[in-house]
Amino acid sequence: MHNYIEILKQCNIFANVEHLDIIKILSCLHARKSNYLKGEHVYNEGDHIIELGIVLSGEVHIVKRNYYGNENIIANITSGNIFAESAAFSKHHILQVDVIAVADSEILFLDYKRIISPCANTCAFHTRLIENMITVIADKNAFLNQKLGYISKRSTKEKLLSYLFDQSKATKSNKFKIPFNREQLANYLSVDRSAMSNELCKLRDAGIITFHKNQFEMLQRFDD
Template sequence: MLTDPSVLLSSPLFQGLSTKDTISLLQCISVNRKKFSQGEVIFLSGEPINRIGVILQGSITIIKEDFSGNRSILAEFVKGNIFGEAFAFSNNEKLSVTAISASESEILFIDANRIFTFCASACPYHSRLIENMLKIIAKKNIVLNEKIDVLSKRTIRNRLLSFLQIQSQKNDSNHFSIPFNRQELADYLCVDRSALSNEMSKLQNEGFFSVSKNEFTIYSSKGNK
């Protein structure tokens, strides 16, 4: 049990719940927490899971590796985010991805079966938990569709520009930061890092955008700085 359940109130899963309601809810569902070192595996591809994770501290990366060991980053999650729900709710479906702690982290694990199973008192805060979970799943489906759209582009240039356009729209600004370094961005776009760097240099020279580390400024029209 958490000594301070208020740490969960920033998570979308517990949105709309008071500290008192959260305490009652944690007594209703089965939870435990664990700390992980940077690079430590949380969930391993090929294994079934029956619990979801809520990030209390740190961040995690969801990756997929092919038979040659090539790695693709599918998602990055930070404090307050949840992960693992798609497989935890899929009736022992084996993981096709691996969840790795991207930094020193602490995870609260929740038994997936207890989320959609009402307690005897049918408490209203449990209903809110289910509503929040459905909203989270819906939003993640939108993110998945965004990545499918990016990867549907045949060239590195078009994948990168499509990704940056989505980030600009999300931030409602032409200036924004992305949650990836250069290698992680290459993994996300499923391209070679060197080829990505070359294409980024060309696009900068052509006036499409400027970049400093992970901060981008997109120009409204080519060469319009």
């Protein structure tokens, strides 16, 4: 587990927690690690969740399926990031989405009860951990509101430009890489893949963007 401390230091739940204290926390929380193959489900919709997950290596997608079985990608979770915290801390602990490994992945699991309940050793860093957890949940809500902003746009073009502009702002560069292929991006934005591909070509031909696979460049800037 010590091999992953540098990754965990990048995780918001461990913000401002010293290296040695993270090691103590993992012991205090009885952290456990599991491996998942690409395509394997980490959690399924309807699961009773009492543990949040942290991606140590690999990548998982948070996916919601509609009545017809079509997937909508809610979020892309990469190394050092957290998932399932909302379900773990909710009243009934029921997960409303699927969590699927999209690459061979190693996941660290933490029991939510041990996060919010001081241990017998009354570890000083527990207060910091709880404060960080509140921040993590608040940030996740902000992220979901951002996605809601994308899918509430009327047209595929507006959804694309809004998403790409935010990616450019997040990286502070006109050139950036997105974490999705075309099919995944269409699912994430809740648009038809063919229509989205056509809009991308129109935006390119209009001199607004250039792209190659998942590498993009914004040639024009727009107000949000």
